[in-house]
Each structure stands twice: as C-alpha cells, then as structure tokens.
Amino acid sequence: MLICKTVAEVRAAVADLRRAGSVGLVTTMGALHAGHMALVAAARADHPSVVATIFVNPTQFGNPADLETYPRTEEADLAMLRAAGVAAVFMPDAGVMYPPGDQTVVETVGLAQAYHGAVRPGHFRGVATVVTKLFNIVGADAAYFGEKDYQQLAVIRRMVADLFIPTAIHGVPTVREADGLAMSSRNVRLTPGDRAAAPVLHRALRAAEDTVRHGGTVEEAAQAIHDILSDEPRATLTGLDIVNVADFTAATGDPTAPIGIMISARFGEVLLIDQKEVTP
C-alpha cells in the first residue's frame, strides 16, 4: 500500500493504478471503524483499485475543541486499510490542502444552511470545499460515502451535479453496533453512561418508522421521536428533520413517497447523528 503525502505523489500513484482499470475513492477523517471498512468493501467490489484519504479537515469544524479532540489513530487506520486491500492512501498535511493564499470555497448555498447545516454553521461549506479538492486531486471514477451522514451525501450529490464533476457517487448503508448505535469515530469520546444511553437515537428512529408504517403522518413520526428522546436525560435533541428522499425538501402530512429522517443529539460535549429512510 502506497502512502502519499503530496498531490504529485497521489496523482502519480493513480496514473499507475489506472493501468489495471478503474479507481474507487473512500474519503475519511481517520479513526477508522467497520463503517469506513464497509465503504472500502463497496469500492473494492466495483473497482480493481481503491484509494483512501485520511484528512481531519479543519474547515468543517465550527468548534475548535471538537477539532482538537477528534480521535487520531493513524497506525491502526493504515493497518486496517492495508488488510482491506487498499492500493494507496493520501494523507496530506493541512498546508497541502490549504496552502498560503488559499481562498476558494465551494458551497451548496441552500442545502448547506438547511437542516443539520443550521446546527453546524459553515460545516457543509467546509465539507464541499475539501471534497472538491480531494476529487480534483485523486481523479477517481467513483467515490463512496456513508448514508449515516445523510445530508453530507445529499450535499455531495448536489455539488457533483452542479459542477459537472466526473466522479460517480455511491451511498453505503449505516453500519451499527450490536445495540443499534451507528458507528462513528466520535463514539469513543462518550462517557460510559452516555455510551449506554446513545442507542436511544436508533430506538427513536425505529419508533418513527413504525408510526409511518402504521399510517401515521410526518408530524406524528416527529412526535414519537420527541417522546422517546425526552425520556432520556443524557440526550439533548439538537436537530430533527424529515425530508422527501427525492428532492430533500421538508416532508409534511401523509407521506406517499420515501422520506429520510435525520436526527442529531448531544451527549455531553459529543454531537451524534443518525438517520433512517422509510418507505410508507
């Protein structure tokens, strides 16, 4: 597995890999877990070569403490990627991605502010900007993103369509712990008590799904989530948005087409998100 630190190194590696066929890309912020490895497996199934990136992108963190305490497990990450058959890893320093004088941003102006974007102002601008840079640097045929970061996936699909970026985007279902908690690099920052409470997010999403499956409205599904979260004192609900899957507009009333339910909550200092798609 090649380890590339510069743009020139990763471009040379990809040019070489292209001789064996197409190239898939998995972008990460490291602290890898089975969710990331599901993205790698999906990419490996479609492409002879897979490139992964590890970069804790400062521009998508609103809160300096969140950036500071973001888990970093470089040696273990590289061992996991190597074992999964990744061909090359791009792990640039911040100065490579944002050299002196850098000033260009990419923003899906409507979607970036809405929903979870209102909970983390500036976050989706940072994501769209760094993902555009990574796509331009690597030049992969396709890239794989987790559905857990549901609005992020929508932002990236929008940006790729709007900017005619020739990288196909694939969503991969959320990988969960045995108790239902969505795997996330931030889970290791939960206190034992908060870790035990955190599966409440998945329970709440399942209750909302049941409500819709039994003929309930979007508003009744939202109420089911509020009811379950209000019984868990360790969780503070920070966002609950229910959208039409087709166009990411807010869903209301009786759903007749698939909806996406997005939820975010704080457990102490740690912000967790989860999501579920429901077909009525």
Ligand SMILES: Nc1ncnc2c1ncn2[C@@H]1O[C@H](COP(=O)(O)OP(=O)(O)OP(=O)(O)O)[C@@H](O)[C@H]1O
């Ligand atoms: N549980 C999961 N199942 C599938 N994909 C996931 C899961 N968690 C993260 N991913 C995907 O992995 C990619 C990299 O995500 P990232 O490195 O931010 O990890 P993370 O676990 O989401 O961390 P965070 O704590 O920042 O949410 C993204 O496309 C993300 O959607």
Ligand SMILES: CC(C)(CO)[C@@H](O)C(=O)[O-]
């Ligand atoms: C896509 C991404 C790697 C951009 O920094 C990040 O937001 C993530 O890990 O989901």
Ligand code: BAL
């Ligand atoms: N998984 C999305 C990256 C972030 O939370 O900053």
